[in-house]
Amino acid sequence: MAKSRKIPSIENGLYEAIGMLKDIGIEEAIQNHTGKKKSASFYRSCADPDQTHAINHEDSIAIDLECLKVGKTAPMLSSHEAIVTKFLLNNDKVGLNKSLSDVMNELNIIIGEFQTIVHTAQSPSSPGGIKLTSEEKIKVKKSITKLEQILLHFQIAVGEN
Numbered sequence: 001m002a003k004s005r006k007i008p009s010i011e012n013g014l015y016e017a018i019g020m021l022k023d024i025g026i027e028e029a030i031q032n033h034t035g036k037k038k039s040a041s042f043y044r045s046c047a048d049p050d051q052t053h054a055i056n057h058e059d060s061i062a063i064d065l066e067c068l069k070v071g072k073t074a075p076m077l078s079s080h081e082a083i084v085t086k087f088l089l090n091n092d093k094v095g096l097n098k099s100l101s102d103v104m105n106e107l108n109i110i111i112g113e114f115q116t117i118v119h120t121a122q123s124p125s126s127p128g129g130i131k132l133t134s135e136e137k138i139k140v141k142k143s144i145t146k147l148e149q150i151l152l153h154f155q156i157a158v159g160e161n
Contacts, residue, residue, distance in 0.1 A: 033066070
């Protein structure tokens with residue numbers, strides 16, 4: 001039976017990574033990036049919300065790097081970002097509390113801005129033509145970062161309701 005994990009949580013991020021890489025991929029990630037030999041069962045226990053084992057930072061990064069290497073997302077990084085964002089959203093002093101409808105509106109605006117930046121950068125009349133210049137790559141990266149941030153807000157707003 002599947003276990004319920006808090007979203008966002010490190011356990012949930014690790015659970016997603018295990019699903020992406022499988023046991024052999026987890027073991028190879030740790031071996032390749034840290035030089036340690038640990039079994040995948042240890043990391044499965046770290047992903048278990050009922051256990052007290054915790055993954056260390058170096059292993060977390062190794063697993064994310066391996067996920068990126070195979071063309072997937074970095075679930076541990078996403079979990080860390082979501083936990084920090086959740087803290088900020090729940091801290092009244094920071095003033096970032098947003099309703100789901102506010103987040104949806106921001107998401108639509110940011111997606112529109114992202115599309116405009118990418119289409120403009122790929123236009124034949126842009127400075128680099130259809131190839132992105134360094135400046136255009138920076139603009140696209142900043143736009144992706146904004147999109148990632150609002151998606152974290154969205155994930156938290158949905159998870160909280």
